[in-house]
Amino acid sequence: MPPPPARSWSAWLMALALAMLVAASFATLPLNWSALLSADAVRSSSEFLAGFAPPELAVPFLVKTANATLETLAMSALGTLLAVAGGLLLALPGAGRFGRPARAAVRAVLNVLRSVPELVWASILMIAAGLGPFAGTMALAVHTAGVLGRLFADALENAAPLPEQSLRINGVSPMAAFLYATLPQTLPQMLSYTLYRWENNIRAAAILGVVGAGGLGQMLKYHLSLFQMQAAATVIIAMLLLVALVDAASFATRRALTR
Known part of the structure; x- marks a missing residue:
């Protein structure tokens, strides 16, 4: 009979620390559940939601x-494409292929890019580019480049080094060895990361319109600010349909890549 596995006290300590953090969060935050579930809150919420029906179905609208x-979809697709290009360029030094100092510097840049939310990037870029989808697209590209650059760099670092080393020993150039040995190993994982971030960017592109970056978000902010709830309902339905369509397409693509 095999011996029982050794207990990992570090895992138990981590779980205990997380449980204490959750308990402290509930204890310190002023969560007023009674007000949320009161009769007045339920009635007010019901009246507000009733104003969205029926949605605006006029043909011009x-x-x-x-x-x-289509503008929101284009923003997300172009922003993701630019992010993939930037992420790949930053992933190579971020994976340590140009020395440890370059790796540390690029990792710091990636941390900054992905730590700043898309809304903040959009607000900054709109100062230079003005209102419209260009600022929103660039905000998505900058933030997503930080995310994908980190994921791509980790994938390259975790790839098996022996195939590339074998090609290098036999006289193949470093770039050719990378393209024929390491990149094919990590490409399916990179494509999966890219599709997942595209799904996120669809949602983010809809939100960016709230700060004037165009698309469905800008329409939603405009109609909500004028209390045109039926028109806002149509915009929300369009958002839901767009997200569902992209999620389905991304899921089907990922399944095809993993077969």
């Missing part, structure tokens, strides 16, 4: 919503 939907 539907055409306008469809154009904003």
Whole structure:
């Protein structure tokens, strides 16, 4: 009979620390559950939600919503594409291929890029580029480049080094060895990361419109600020349909890549 596995006290201590953190969060935050579930709160919420029905279905407004939907989709797709290019460029030094000092410097840059939210990047870029989808697209690209650069760098570091080393020993150039040995190992994982971030960028692109970056978010902010709830309901439905469509397409693509 095999001996029982050794207990990992570090795992137990980590779980205990997380449990204490959750308990402290509940104890310190002023969570007023009674006010949330009171009769007045339920009635007010019901009256507010009732104002969204029925959604606006006039043909001119539907055409306008469809154009904003395409704009949101274009923002997310172009922002993700630019982020992939930037992430790949930063992933190579971030994976330690140009020495430890370059790795530390690039990792610090990636931390900054992904630590700043898309809304903050959009607010900064709109000062230079003005209102519209360009600032939103660049905000998505900058933030997502930080995320993908870190994920790509980790994937490259975790790749098996023997295939590339074998090619290098046999006289293959470093770039060719990387392209034929290491990159094929990590490419499916990189594509999966890219598709997942594209899904996130669809949602983020819709939110960026709130600060004037175009698309469905800008329409939603405009109609909500004027209390045009039925028009806002149509925009929200368009957001839900767009996210569902992209999620389905991304899921099907990931399944095809893993077969």
